[in-house]
Each structure stands twice: as C-alpha cells, then as structure tokens.
Amino acid sequence: MSDPTRATSWWVPLRGDVWLAVALFVTAVLSTALGSVAGIYSQTEVDLRFALLYAFGVTAPLAWRRRLPSTVAVAVSIAFFLGMMARIPELYVGNVAVFIAFYTVGAWVDDRRRAFIVRMVIIVGMFIWLLVTMFIDATAPTDEGLSRAGLFSPYVAFMLIQFLVNVAFFGGAYYFGNRTFESRRQREVLAERTVELERGARDDRRASRRPRPRPHRSRTARCGGPPCLCHGRAGCRGADGVGCRSGCRAARPHRHRAGSA
DSSP: OOOGGGSSOTTSOOHHHHHHHHHHHHHHHHHHHHHHHHTTTSOSOOOHHHHHHHHHHHHGGGGGTTTSHHHHHHHHHHHHHHHHHTTOSOOHHHHHHHHHHHHHHHHHOSOHHHHHHHHHHHHHHHHHHHHHHHHHHHHOSOOOSSOOOSTTOHHHHHHHHHHHHHHHHHHHHHHHHHHHHHHHHHHHHHHHHHHHHHHHHHHHHHHHHSOOOOOOOOOEEBOSSSOEEOOSSSSOEETTSOBOOTTOBOSSOOOOOOOOO
C-alpha cells in the first residue's frame, strides 16, 4: 500500500493536517480569550501576543504531524509546557494537540524503538512537570484556591485527579497509536499479497494462451539390439533382417509377432 506521507518532500505538509492545524489554532485563540474572561488563573487580562504565540506554537506543528511525527510531538509538548508555566488561560485545545501529536508518533513512526523512546521522554517530562507544579503550589505561602489543611485535603484530592487523568490520557494515546500502526501494517501486507496474487494470475493466463507443442510420435521401435522398423505389416523385422526381440515396443502400440528369419 502506498504511503501518502512519502509521496512528496518532507517539508510539504499534507492537506488534511494543514486544515487540522488551522482549525485547532482558531479554536485555541477563542479558548484563550474565553478562559481569560472566565478567570481560570484568576487573571482579568492576558497579553494577546503571548496568547497568539502559544496558540500558534501548540497547533502549527501539527501540519507536519505525519511528515515528522517525532519532531512535531516534542515541539507541541514543549509549547504546551511553556504555556502552562506562563499560565496562559487555555487548557483544552493544548491537551487535544498533545494527544494528537503523541498518538501520531505511535501510529506513523516505522522505527518502533524510536517511537517508544520519544513517547517515554514525553511521558516522563510531563509527569516531572506535574510533580514540580504540585510541589510549588503546595508550598506557596498563600491561602488562595483549594484548602491545603489535613493529610487528604481538597488540594491533594485535586492533584490526584490530575495525576490519574494524565495516566489515562497518555495511556489511551499510547494504546490507540499502537493499534493504528498494527492495523496499517496489516493493510500493507494484505495489499502486497493481493498484488502478488494478481501478478501470478496474469502469468498463469499468459502461460495458458501459449500454443503447446505436439508430442512427436516415432514409428521406430526400441529394443536392445539394432533399430527395429515396424511398418504395420504382419511381421516385424530389424534392419538386419533378423526378427525383433520379445521386448521390442513401437511408439504406436500394436502387437508384435515373431518374424521369420
């Protein structure tokens, strides 16, 4: 099966991926504006330049997601980390972009070792960032947000929810990416076998149309002695006038009788 990602140069994005990146960029800009109004991070205003830069950085690389899956996944993840550290009030489109990039690595990278390493690096980086964020928020000298009092405070419960959501998030992207890769490989193998069967069928048809040579029928009898010539007469005599031996057989089967000397 032909791979559309190898049809042209790597720097030419696929049309479907371009439209996906454009749609997510517009959605990210709208989500950032609405998140600013809703006060997700208790902010009333957000610098439009940073918001646009974040939206572009987290969505534009997806235009090359099937050309350069590993590079795109790393770029989108870094943009998402930086946006969260800068407290850009956009939480949803960024997560969707990371999921798509992470999934694409598992679905389109033929080198499975590289796909595994890239995804493990992203997972480890994400959880390290999550733990650092949890530590900073837990030790911050402020009473804003959820209560931190008690061993199992509302804040701890919220952080555990974040941890479990990320486990399900990356686990699902990992699983579906591998499943898509296996399905794609099976379709390629099936397509190759179909081509081979069609080629074999064509060769068989061509061979059946060729004229077959007629088998040569010899009238010369074969025996242990000199050549025996059978002319279909009553007697069968050899070239030297001596009668055929009993083991002589002509090409055209007929009953031999002992010839007279």
